[in-house]
Amino acid sequence: MDSYPRDRAMTAWLRARADRWLKLNTLIDHQRDHRDENLEDARNLVKGFRALVRDLSLARSAVPHSKLTQQLEALCLKAHEAIYRSPSHLRRQLIGLIADDVPRVVRALRGSIIFTALLFLSSAVSGWLLVTQYPELVSLFASETMINKVQRGELWTKDLLNVVPSSLLSLSIMTNNIFVTLSAFVCGALYGLGTIYIIGINGLMLGGAFALTAQYHMEDQLITFVIAHGVVELSVVCIAGAAGIRLGEALAHPGDCLRVDAFREAVTEASKLLPVCAIFLVGAGLIEGYVSPDKGFPVASRVLIGLSYGVLLWLVLTGRAFRRAKLH
C-alpha cells in the first residue's frame, strides 16, 4: 500500500503517545471528582495539556477526520475546561456579593428605583381614584369573594388562620411573592415594558383594594394587616422592578456594545440583588403568615416589626449593615 510508510510512522507515534493521553484522561477525571490541592497533579495536568495540544496539531494534519483526532479534540476540551475553570470560593463570593456588589448595584440603580417607586405609587393612586370614582370597576382589582366580604363589613383576611394554617399560608405567600419579584425582573427583557406592566398592575390592585375598604370605612384594618410585612414586600417589588427596568434600558440603549452583550451585562449586574430580595421575601412571608393575620399582635408591635424589617432591608441594600465590619 502507498500509505504504508505513513501508517508505520503513525503507529510509532501512537505507541509513544497513547499511554500519556490515557494517563492525562485519568488525571482529569481524578481532579474533577476529588478537587484535592495536589500541586504535582496540577503541574502534570498543565504539562500534559501542552503536550496534548501539540499532538492534536499533528493529528489534525496527518489524519484530519479520524476518530483519533476527534478523541484528542475531546480530551483537549476536557483538559482545557479543567485548567481554565474558575476557582470556587463560595463563602468569599457570598460575602463579596452582600458587602460590596449589592450596595454598588443599588447605587447604580438609584434612578431606576426612584422611577419604579414613583410608578408604583402613581398606579396605586390611579387605582384608588378609579375605584372611588367608578366603584363598579373594583371587580377589575378584587375577586368577588373579597368584595362580598368587604360589603358584609369583614376584611378578606379575617379568620384567615382558621382556614389555612400559618405555615402553609407563609409558604404560599412566599412562593407568590418570589414569583412576582422574579417576573418583574425577567419581564424587563421585553424592553422594560413587561416590568412596567407588572409594577403598574400591582400598584393598581393595591390602590383599588384600599379604595374598596375605604368605601366601607375599613381602610385602617387593611393598613393594620399590611404594615408588618408590607414595607419589605413593596420595597422588594420596587427593587426587582428597577432591576427589570435596567434590562430594558440595556436593550433600548446598548451604547457601544452589541445589544446582546449589553443585555447580558445588565442581567449579570442587576441579578445580584435577587438573592437579597429572595431572602427578605422569605422573612416577609413568615411575618404575613404568622403575624399579620394574628389578632394577638397589637398595632404598635406590627408597626415596629414592619419598620424594623424594612430598615434592615435598606441597611443591607445600601451596605450600611456591613460598613462597621469592613472598617475593622
Added chain:
Amino acid sequence: MEDKLVLQTANAEELTLSIAGLGSRSYAFIIDWHFRLLLALAWFIGAVLLLGGSFDKHFGELFRNSSASLWTVFLPAVTIYFLYHPVLEVMMQGRTPGKRIAGIRILSLQGQTPEFGALLIRNVFRLIDSLPIFYILGLGVAMGTSRQVRIGDLAAGTLLVYEETTQELKRLPMFSTDSHLGHADLELLQDILDRWSDLEEASRISLGRRFLERLGETPDVLESEDEQIHARLKNLLESACGQLSS
C-alpha cells in the same frame, strides 16, 4: 447560523464544539419533562400511600386532618417539579439526564462549565421563555439567534453544545499496530463492528463485503452469510491488534 463554538488555546490551537440545534434542545427538554413529572408523581403517590391515604373519595381526608400531610406530600412533589432543572444543572455541571441522553450540555461562551449564578439566571428566565405556553417565545428566540439560544441563555451567557466524550480514548492504542491495515482502515473496521447490531442485515452484509473487497480479501467469504462476514471482520481486527500485544 453558527454551528461551531471556537475556543483558542494558549498554544494558538483552535478547539471547536458543535452547537446543539433546536431538535436536540427540544428532545432533551421533553425527556427531562417526563423525568421530573414522573419523579414528582412518584413522590406524591408514594407519600400518600405511606401516610395511609387512598386515591378514592376519601382522598381529601388525609389533608383535612393535618397540615403535615401537605408539607410531606405536596411540597416535595412541587419542589421536585420546579427545581429539577436548576438543581441538576448545578450538580451535574451543566447537564441533566435528558441532556445526557440527547448528548448535549450547557457551557459558557468561554467553553467552561457555567458558574452557579449563570445557571440560576438561565433557569429564572424560563419564566419568560415559557410564555405564552409551551416555550413558544423561547423557541422563537432560539430560531432567530445565530447560536440557537433562548432568552435565558442570552441572559446567562450560555449555550448548548454537543458533548464530546473521551470514552473511545482507551481503544486508541489498539490502532498502534504493524498490521497491513492502515490507521484509517482500522478505524473504519472498528466502526463497522461497533455498529454491526444496529445496521440492517442487508446493509451490514453489503458493507462488510465492500470492506473485505477493498482489502483484496479472498472471495470465499463474499457469498457467505451475515455471521460469517462478521466473524471474518472480527478476526481481522483481532489479528491486527494481536500483533500489538505480541
